[in-house]
Amino acid sequence: MIPRARFLAALRHDPVDRVPLFDFLFQKPLFKAMIGREPDTYNARDAMACTFALGLDAVWIPFGAFAGWQPPRLAADVYQDEWGTTYQTNEASWPLDAPIAYPIRSRQDLVGYSPPDPKLPGRLDEIEEAIAINSLSAQPVAILGGVGGPFTQSWMLTGYEGICLKIYDDPGFLRELAALNNAYALPAVSAMARAGVDGIIISEDLGDSTREFMRLEHFRTLYLPYIAEIVEAIKAAGLPAILHSCGHISGYLDDLVALGLDAIHPLQRTAGMELAAVKRDYGSRICIIGNIDSSRTLPFGTADDVAREVREALEIAMPGGGYVLASDHSLHDGIPVANILTMFQVAREEGVYRHNP
Numbered sequence: 575m576i577p578r579a580r581f582l583a584a585l586r587h588d589p590v591d592r593v594p595l596f597d598f599l600f601q602k603p604l605f606k607a608m609i610g611r612e613p614d615t616y617n618a619r620d621a622m623a624c625t626f627a628l629g630l631d632a633v634w635i636p637f638g639a640f641a642g643w644q645p646p647r648l649a650a651d652v653y654q655d656e657w658g659t660t661y662q663t664n665e666a667s668w669p670l671d672a673p674i675a676y677p678i679r680s681r682q683d684l685v686g687y688s689p690p691d692p693k694l695p696g697r698l699d700e701i702e703e704a705i706a707i708n709s710l711s712a713q714p715v716a717i718l719g720g721v722g723g724p725f726t727q728s729w730m731l732t733g734y735e736g737i738c739l740k741i742y743d744d745p746g747f748l749r750e751l752a753a754l755n756n757a758y759a760l761p762a763v764s765a766m767a768r769a770g771v772d773g774i775i776i777s778e779d780l781g782d783s784t785r786e787f788m789r790l791e792h793f794r795t796l797y798l799p800y801i802a803e804i805v806e807a808i809k810a811a812g813l814p815a816i817l818h819s820c821g822h823i824s825g826y827l828d829d830l831v832a833l834g835l836d837a838i839h840p841l842q843r844t845a846g847m848e849l850a851a852v853k854r855d856y857g858s859r860i861c862i863i864g865n866i867d868s869s870r871t872l873p874f875g876t877a878d879d880v881a882r883e884v885r886e887a888l889e890i891a892m893p894g895g896g897y898v899l900a901s902d903h904s905l906h907d908g909i910p911v912a913n914i915l916t917m918f919q920v921a922r923e924e925g926v927y928r929h930n931p
Contacts, residue, residue, distance in 0.1 A: 577631035578708075578772060581716040585773070585814045585836045585861045587896040593888060593925030594631035595918050596839075596863060598904035599624050600669060607911045616669040618704040625715055628918060631898070634775060635704045636720030637762040641696025656690040659730045666907055676733045681747060689754045692761040698769045705770050716773060718816065719766035721759040723778025724752035724800035725787070734787075741792050752800040760807050767811035774808045774815060775839070776801065781821025783845045790825055798829055805833045816863070820903055821845045831856050840864030842902040850890050853897075861896040866917055868901040873908045877916045884920040892925065899925060 575583070581594040599605070602612040605620055608627040613620040618635055625633040645653040651663045658677030678684050701719060708714045722730075728737060728751040740747045763774060778801060781787055788796075801817075808815040814836035822845040823830070830838065838856075841847040841864045849865045856862075866872065871883050884899065891897035899921040905914055 576713055577629075577715040581631040581898065582772060582814065584896060584898050585816075587858075587861065587894070589927070590895065591927060593892060593921055593927075594898045595628075595900070595921055596630055596632045596898050597900045598634055600904040601907045601909065602668060603907070604905055604911055604914060618700040619707065622704050622707045622715075626711065626713070628914075629922065630715065630918070632716035632718055632772075633704065634718050634720055635701050635771075636777075637692070637766060638697050638700050640691070640694035641699065643696075655730075657727070657730060658687075668907070673730055673733075676731055676736065678731045678751065679733070679736055681744070684747070684750060687754070689758040692758045692765065697762070698765055701766060701769050701771060717771050719763075719769075719771040719774045721762050721766075721774060721776055721804065722755060723759075723776045723797075723804070723817075724755040725780060725797045726778050727755035727758075728752055728797075737788075741788060741796070745792075745796060748796050752797060756800050756803055759804050763804065763807045763811060767808075767813055771813065773813050773836070775818050776804055776808075776815065777818045779818075779820045780826055781819070781823045781845060783821065783842075785822050786825050787821070790829075793826060794829060798833075801830075802833050805835060809834060822847060824851075827852070827856060831860050835860055837861035837863050837898070839898075840900055840902045840904075843867040844869045844902070847902070849887060853891050857891070857894060857896055861898060862891055863898040864900040864902045865891070866899065866901045868903040868906065868909060872901060872905075872913050872917065873910070875913065877913065880913050880916045881920045884917055885924060888921065888925050892927070895927075 575591050580590050583590045584594045599621055605624050606612045609623040621633050645655055647653050654660050659673050660675035661671040662674050663671050678687060704717050708717060728748060731751050766774060805815045816837040816839055817835050818839045820842050838860055841849060841852060843865055852862060865887050866883055871879050
């Protein structure tokens with residue numbers, strides 16, 4: 575099977591020849607080792623080259639900035655994005671920096687605020703370049719567009735402390751922030767679908783290492799309807815919808831799976847996301863992507879440790895199909911390239927279906 579077909583078949587629980595491979599390519603040494611160069615920013619040309627070199631079946635290319643835009647610099651290592659959120663860079667943060675200040679802390683800040691315009695020219699440049707590169711390959715991969723989820727973008731607009739307070743003091747404020755996100759995300763979904771992506775990842779971290787970020791009733795009333803709106807738009811465009819959510823989210827899975835998502839990523843081991851339990855309870859309804867420990871095993875384990883964990887994941891998740899092997903977060907700085915190569919090599923050799931899955 576060609577990579578794109580293999581990945582999309584796994585999302586549908588259709589038979590595949592082997593378990594597909596995917597990951598977020600979030601470390602420069604990996605690019606250097608695989609393609610001989612380190613990108614300044616995450617970009618389609620380098621992401622595609624690295625994906626091909628690793629033999630992966632899919633690549634993430636997010637909806638981008640408008641043509642010619644450069645973030646305002648407040649200091650050498652501090653800048654603001656289009657939403658007005660302030661970030662600080664450091665060597666370990668590439669390609670996703672950490673926010674240090676937020677533009678909307680009160681209703682007064684919300685007055686007159688509008689999200690960036692998703693229809694400005696240039697936002698599809700990286701996606702279109704990825705599609706063009708893919709069209710020339712004898713082994714095309716699945717190109718996955720990316721948008722932010724309502725909770726994640728609300729965090730970037732008002733901070734987690736602000737969300738915690740407003741849940742009780744002014745939940746309507748949080749709904750307005752979620753609606754701002756979707757005013758941007760829904761046109762982005764439509765634009766990426768027209769451009770020809772093969773699926774869309776909604777980036778929406780909903781838990782920390784021990785529990786969900788909020789009570790289930792608050793999640794259901796404040797954020798689930800807006801996630802559902804994005805999923806519905808993706809499905810209406812005829813594309814698979816993949817939810818990326820790090821952290822412990824077991825308490826939300828019933829509701830999330832019921833949305834009709836095609837896949838859930840990345841099932842973080844260190845947050846107590848048990849692959850066997852998720853496979854048992856949801857594996858017939860949703861494709862599972864991930865679960866190889868990127869906090870302990872991949873950065874600190876031996877090659878044997880990595881191979882053992884890959885074999886364990888394959889044994890649990892391969893039966894019945896609907897599994898894509900990946901780390902339980904991303905391929906970030908601190909993970910030896912050798913361990914990354916071991917993870918994918920073992921999966922490629924031992925994730926083969928001898929019969930129909």
